[in-house]
Structure formats: structure tokens, C-alpha cells
Amino acid sequence: MSKLRLTPVLYIVFLMVPIYWLLTMSLKTNAEILGGFSLWPKDPTLANFRTILTDASWYSGYINSTIYVVLNTIISITVALPAAYAFSRYRFLGDKHLFFWLLSNRMAPPAVFVLPFFQLYSSIGLFDTHIAVALAHCLFNVPLAVWILEGFMSGVPKEIDETAQIDGYSFPAFFTRIFMPLIASGIGVAAFFCFMFSWVELLIARTLTSVDAKPIAAVMTRTVSASGLDWGVLAAAGVLTIVPGAIVIWFVRNHIAKGFALGRV
Amino acid sequence: MALELQSVSKNVDGETHISDVSVRCNPGEFNVLLGPTLAGKTSLLRLMAGLDEPSAGRIMMAGQDVTGLPVRKRDVAFVYQQFINYPGFSVFDNIASPLKIAKISKDEIAARVEKVADLLGLTPFLQRKPLELSGGQQQRVALGRALAREAELVLLDEPLANLDYKLREELRAELPKLFQNTGSMVVYATSEPEEALLLGGQVIVLHEGQVQQAGATLEVYNSPASLQAAMTFADPPLNVLPAIKSDAAEVKSLDGDLTLKVNGNASAVAEGAKCTVGFRPHQLGLARTSECEVELKGRVTLTEITGSESFIHVEAVGERWTALAHGIHAPEVGAEVSLFLDPETAFVFAGGAGNG
Numbered sequence: 001m002s003k004l005r006l007t008p009v010l011y012i013v014f015l016m017v018p019i020y021w022l023l024t025m026s027l028k029t030n031a032e033i034l035g036g037f038s039l040w041p042k043d044p045t046l047a048n049f050r051t052i053l054t055d056a057s058w059y060s061g062y063i064n065s066t067i068y069v070v071l072n073t074i075i076s077i078t079v080a081l082p083a084a085y086a087f088s089r090y091r092f093l094g095d096k097h098l099f100f101w102l103l104s105n106r107m108a109p110p111a112v113f114v115l116p117f118f119q120l121y122s123s124i125g126l127f128d129t130h131i132a133v134a135l136a137h138c139l140f141n142v143p144l145a146v147w148i149l150e151g152f153m154s155g156v157p158k159e160i161d162e163t164a165q166i167d168g169y170s171f172p173a174f175f176t177r178i179f180m181p182l183i184a185s186g187i188g189v190a191a192f193f194c195f196m197f198s199w200v201e202l203l204i205a206r207t208l209t210s211v212d213a214k215p216i217a218a219v220m221t222r223t224v225s226a227s228g229l230d231w232g233v234l235a236a237a238g239v240l241t242i243v244p245g246a247i248v249i250w251f252v253r254n255h256i257a258k259g260f261a262l263g264r265v
Numbered sequence: 266m267a268l269e270l271q272s273v274s275k276n277v278d279g280e281t282h283i284s285d286v287s288v289r290c291n292p293g294e295f296n297v298l299l300g301p302t303l304a305g306k307t308s309l310l311r312l313m314a315g316l317d318e319p320s321a322g323r324i325m326m327a328g329q330d331v332t333g334l335p336v337r338k339r340d341v342a343f344v345y346q347q348f349i350n351y352p353g354f355s356v357f358d359n360i361a362s363p364l365k366i367a368k369i370s371k372d373e374i375a376a377r378v379e380k381v382a383d384l385l386g387l388t389p390f391l392q393r394k395p396l397e398l399s400g401g402q403q404q405r406v407a408l409g410r411a412l413a414r415e416a417e418l419v420l421l422d423e424p425l426a427n428l429d430y431k432l433r434e435e436l437r438a439e440l441p442k443l444f445q446n447t448g449s450m451v452v453y454a455t456s457e458p459e460e461a462l463l464l465g466g467q468v469i470v471l472h473e474g475q476v477q478q479a480g481a482t483l484e485v486y487n488s489p490a491s492l493q494a495a496m497t498f499a500d501p502p503l504n505v506l507p508a509i510k511s512d513a514a515e516v517k518s519l520d521g522d523l524t525l526k527v528n529g530n531a532s533a534v535a536e537g538a539k540c541t542v543g544f545r546p547h548q549l550g551l552a553r554t555s556e557c558e559v560e561l562k563g564r565v566t567l568t569e570i571t572g573s574e575s576f577i578h579v580e581a582v583g584e585r586w587t588a589l590a591h592g593i594h595a596p597e598v599g600a601e602v603s604l605f606l607d608p609e610t611a612f613v614f615a616g617g618a619g620n621g
């Protein structure tokens with residue numbers, strides 16, 4: 001093998017080591033994990049996965065996470081589509097400043113917003129609901145979705161909008177029948193990013209929930225019991241947490257580079 | 266069903282794009298909107314379409330004021346210079362799209378699209394997506410949408426400018442015929458005087474947002490009303506000579522070296538007033554063709570040979586002019602040549618020469 005091909009192979013191996021380790025741990029018993037160093041499970045078991053899929057305190061974490069992530073993705077895209085269209089097609093007072101300010105929301109660490117969100121949602125009775133987390137995540141995801149979609153929309157010539165007007169399309173008909181299919185990959189990429197950020201975000205999700213809407217990441221950090229950590233089950237939970245992201249990324253794999261460039265390729 | 270613009274103006278961000286334009290287009294007419302780039306052709310077409318609203322003035326359609334009427338309520342078709350089609354729709358659906366919105370029956374749509382596709386040679390491609398076609402075919406799809414619609418007003422904004430030479434020639438010859446049978450008013454914007462002559466019909470000469478002259482194309486070409494109109498409707502550029510009217514039938518160049526007997530052509534200019542003599546390259550020859558021609562001496566600066574004709578750029582009487590000679594002539598740069606001009610065919614405009 002030439003040196004040129006060796007380098008990426010080494011890099012990928014290096015990247016995969018922790019994921020591989022997680023996977024092997026999830027298939028080992030606690031005794032084997034703590035017993036010594038082994039490269040692969042000597043006695044593979046699915047018991048850890050069985051625990052998660054049968055114990056409500058575990059699998060409800062996945063359900064809660066999925067609910068607020070999907071809610072958030074839907075809200076973010078629904079709100080961002082018209083906003084991005086306005087930024088891409090119209091000029092209005094302060095449009096450029098507003099566009100930049102939107103992005104600057106992403107620059108503040110989530111910890112800054114935890115306290116106000118917690119107090120606000122507690123006082124209006126939204127605490128420990130799925131919609132609370134979904135709305136809180138909009139703070140980060142709507143600006144991002146607007147940025148991505150604006151890039152894709154600006155790649156569609158304005159003349160297409162006008163041709164549709166001339167042809168007699170009403171605005172909603174034009175937007176749904178002509179325009180949205182043209183930026184379908186942009187919508188996919190924006191939805192993916194919303195999904196991803198919402199899925200991996202821990203701080204806000206954990207602070208705004210206690211029991212009913214507890215996300216999986218929070219469940220994972222609260223599994224320290226008197227008898228110590230249940231390593232195998234934790235590892236299995238980790239594996240299951242990676243799966244949704246992997247599935248979603250599979251669908252947008254061809255558009256993701258354009259998405260990172262905010263559609264301006 | 267005539268379209269009438271009544272002292273229409275359009276200002277954008279304090280800049281005047283269209284200034285006090287009054288134009289009338291009649292049904293079934295082929296109107297050519299001629300003007301250099303930035304003359305306001307596209308702005309004017311957009312106003313006619315209703316895509317933009319005028320800052321002042323009224324737009325009348327068949328005697329009705331349609332100034333503020335949104336474009337989707339009007340009966341217009343618009344073809345852009347860029348090839349604009351719906352990328353997600355097949356060619357058939359692209360051409361049919363305005364008909365579907367107008368709730369025309371399926372059979373009628375199919376019949377109309379077929380007819381248009383046949384006219385434009387698009388029949389084999391009806392099921393393809395526009396981006397799978399060549400540029401010329403894409404523009405035909407856009408034209409097809411305009412044709413099938415059978416709109417009262419068809420606006421074409423330099424539709425052939427992005428096509429290659431051969432296709433342009435073909436489509437240019439077809440265009441007036443295509444729209445002739447529909448009874449639509451056509452407004453065709455172009456920056457090329459030659460194209461305006463080839464298309465015929467009516468011409469509206471536009472310069473810096475103002476209409477210089479409007480009328481039958483050949484008439485405007487043969488008797489431009491102003492120096493600006495003559496300069497806009499000239500390719501290669503009009504030859505100009507600043508002069509003074511010295512006599513009822515004579516003008517003199519400013520330095521007095523050249524006297525031209527222009528006879529009646531200068532009737533609009535007061536005696537002793539400044540004026541500008543303009544003539545086209547084909548009026549300035551290298552060989553004498555008639556008795557009344559004046560002979561001038563000029564120095565060659567450049568020669569352009571197109572094959573059947575040669576354009577010889579010369580410096581004469583302190584001006585830069587272009588002369589036309591048939592066949593291939595290639596005088597050396599710097600050589601002195603004799604030029605012949607029939608002053609009675611030259612245009613004489615009041616006032617000094619423009620900056621053009």
C-alpha cells in the first residue's frame with residue numbers, strides 16, 4: 001500500500017477507535033469491561049440492549065428526545081422558510097443587520113440562556129414539557145436554518161418567481177409547487193442541522209426537564225447507582241444514541257457539503 | 266386592446282431609470298424597443314408587464330387603467346434574456362403551466378402545447394427537463410410558454426442575446442412569424458440596431474430612459490428625428506461633424522475648411538446657428554458614385570473586414586469616421602485615402618454634437 005493511501009486509512013482508524021470501543025463495551029458484560037483489557041468481546045451479549053429496550057426509564061428517554069427534536073425541526077423549518085425567503089428576495093429596513101444578528105444568537109453559549117429559560121418556562125407552566133425544549137432549541141436552530149435556506153434560495157433566480165407570477169400562480173401555489181421543490185436539498189440539509197443540534201444539545205434539555213420529558217442524554221448521566229456505573233448498559237445507550245444521527249446523515253450525505261457552505265457553492 | 270403608457274416615470278433609489286415615457290402599442294404589432302445597454306429597456310418592459318409599478322404616469326390596457334394591477338391578474342407573457350424555465354417541470358409542463366393555472370381543459374392544453382412544440386421543434390423533447398436541453402432549446406421552451414399562453418401582450422427582453430450566432434439567425438427569422446398569427450402585441454427589446462432592422466415592424470428608440478423616437482422601423486432609420494436617435498439606431502457608429510449653417514442650403518465645418526451643400530436637409534436649423542451633420546458609414550465611400558459627391562481626404566486608422574464588406578476607420582477633418590466599401594479593401598494604416606460623401610443624403614440636426 002502506498003503512503004498516500006495509508007494516511008487516510010490511519011486517520012479513519014484513529015477516528016473510529018472510540019466508536020469501536022463503545023460498540024464492544026455495549027456487547028460485553030460489566031465483569032468483562034472491568035476485568036481487564038480485551039480488544040473484542042470474548043462472550044458477546046445483547047443483554048445491555050435488552051435492558052434499555054424493556055426498561056421504561058431508559059427507552060422513554062429516547063422517545064422524549066425524539067419528540068422534542070422532531071417538534072423543533074418542524075417548527076424551525078416552518079418559521080425559517082418564510083424568513084429566509086424575505087431575506088433572499090426583499091430589501092427592508094435593517095435587513096442586513098437583522099440577518100447578522102440572527103447568526104450572532106448562535107455565538108452565545110447555551111449556558112447563558114439556561115437561567116432565563118428555566119425561570120420563564122417554570123413561571124408559565126411549560127417546565128418539563130417537550131414543547132419547552134423544542135422552543136428553547138429554536139433559539140439556535142431557527143437562525144441556522146434561515147442562513148442555510150437563504151443561501152439555497154438566493155441560488156434560485158428571481159426571474160423564476162416572476163415567471164410564476166406572470167403565469168398566474170398565487171404566492172402559496174408558487175411557493176409550494178415550484179419554489180420548495182427547487183430548494184428541496186436545502187430544506188433537507190437545514191432539517192438535518194436542526195435535528196443534529198437539537199439531538200446533541202444537553203444543557204438546556206436537561207435543565208428544562210425533570211421526569212416527563214427527560215432526554216436520553218440526561219438519562220445517561222443519571223445512571224450512577226449505589227453499586228456504581230452500569231458500564232455495559234451505558235455503552236449500549238451510547239450506541240443507540242448515535243443511530244438516529246447516522247440514519248439522518250445518510251439521507252442528506254450528497255447535499256451536506258453544500259449545506260456547510262450555506263448553499264453558496 | 267392597445268397598450269398605452271402615459272408619461273410614465275420610474276425612479277429607483279433617487280436614480281431615474283425611466284423618464285416621462287409615452288408610448289402606444291397596437292394589437293398585432295411587432296414593436297422593437299431599441300436602445301444601448303442601461304437605456305432602460307428592461308425597466309420599461311417590467312413596467313409594461315406590471316412587475317414594477319411606475320413612480321409617475323399611467324399604464325392603460327384597452328382603455329382601462331391597469332397601473333396598479335398585479336401581474337398575475339394581467340394577460341402578459343415575458344421571456345427573459347437568461348433561459349428561465351421551471352427546472353423541476355418537464356418541457357410539456359413548462360409550456361402548459363400558464364394554461365393549467367388558467368383552468369383550461371386537459372385536451373385543449375395538450376392540443377395547444379403540441380401545436381407550439383411543433384412550431385418550435387420541441388416535440389421530441391416534451392418529456393425532458395429543461396436543463397437537459399441545449400441553450401437554444403431552453404429558450405424555445407420559454408418562448409413556447411409565451412406562445413401557448415396566447416397572451417394579449419408578449420414582452421421579449423433580448424431573448425436571443427445569450428444564444429450562439431447560428432441559432433440567433435434562425436430564431437430571429439422565425440419570431441415575427443410565430444407571433445403574427447396569435448394577434449398578440451409583441452414588444453421585443455434589443456440593443457442591436459441591425460436586429461431591429463431585420464425584425465421590421467415598429468421601433469421605439471430609447472436612450473437614457475427617454476424615448477427618442479417611435480414609428481415604423483424603416484422610417485425611423487431613414488429619417489431620425491434627433492442626433493441621439495440617429496446615433497442609437499446606427500451600427501457601426503454614426504459619423505458626425507459639428508458645423509455651422511452658413512447659408513440657406515449650406516453648412517460649414519467649424520474650422521471653415523469644408524462646405525457641404527445640404528440643400529433642404531438643414532431646413533430645421535436657423536441660419537448662423539450651430540448644427541451637427543450626421544451620416545452613416547454606407548454614405549461615406551472610397552469611390553465616387555455620383556456627381557454631387559464631395560471629395561475629402563482622410564487617414565486610415567483601422568480596417569475591419571467582414572468578408573463581403575470592409576469598414577475603414579479614418580480620421581478626416583479632425584473627426585473619426587467610418588467608411589464602408591464593398592468587397593475586401595485593406596488600405597495600410599496611416600495611408601491617405603479619398604472619401605466621397607453625398608451631402609444631400611446627410612442628416613443635419615440642430616445644436617452641437619453630443620458626447621457620443
